[in-house]
Amino acid sequence: MSSRRLVRVSESIRSVLARLITRERTLEGQLITITGVEVSPDLRHAQIFISHLDGSTPDAQVIHTLNMLKEEWQSEINKSLHIKYTPRLHFHVDEAQKRGDRILQIMSEIEPPPPEKA
Numbered sequence: 001m002s003s004r005r006l007v008r009v010s011e012s013i014r015s016v017l018a019r020l021i022t023r024e025r026t027l028e029g030q031l032i033t034i035t036g037v038e039v040s041p042d043l044r045h046a047q048i049f050i051s052h053l054d055g056s057t058p059d060a061q062v063i064h065t066l067n068m069l070k071e072e073w074q075s076e077i078n079k080s081l082h083i084k085y086t087p088r089l090h091f092h093v094d095e096a097q098k099r100g101d102r103i104l105q106i107m108s109e110i111e112p113p114p115p116e117k118a
Helices: 002-023 058-079 095-109
Strands: 032-039 043-052 088-093
Touching: 002 032, 002 043, 002 058, 043 058, 058 088
Parallel strands: 043 088
Antiparallel strands: 032 043
16 A cells, blocks of 8 residues: 555544544543544554643543544544545554653753853
8 A cells, every 4th residue: 555545544534533523522622632643554453643631631531432432433434535444443642742741841940051251
């Protein structure tokens, strides 16, 4: 499978899921962002990476909710994309956002060096 096709399928899945997330009542009030979609070369699996900014809801609970919805969403993806195989969705929390936030926090705590005297 060409990498160009995989990218197109990934972006299409991302678009469909973004629309479904905004319509889902059980996710109302949660700021969920799809940060990445990686589709396997055989189009049988899709790794969906998400971040959410609602600090009051644990990551595990968000992933659990998404996993409960994935069969319904796979059906919607099938209707939208018209591809031979509908990828099985696997949701993961994107840790890159949290690592980046932690680095920024550490950097903000570092005192700047004193100005050099001329």
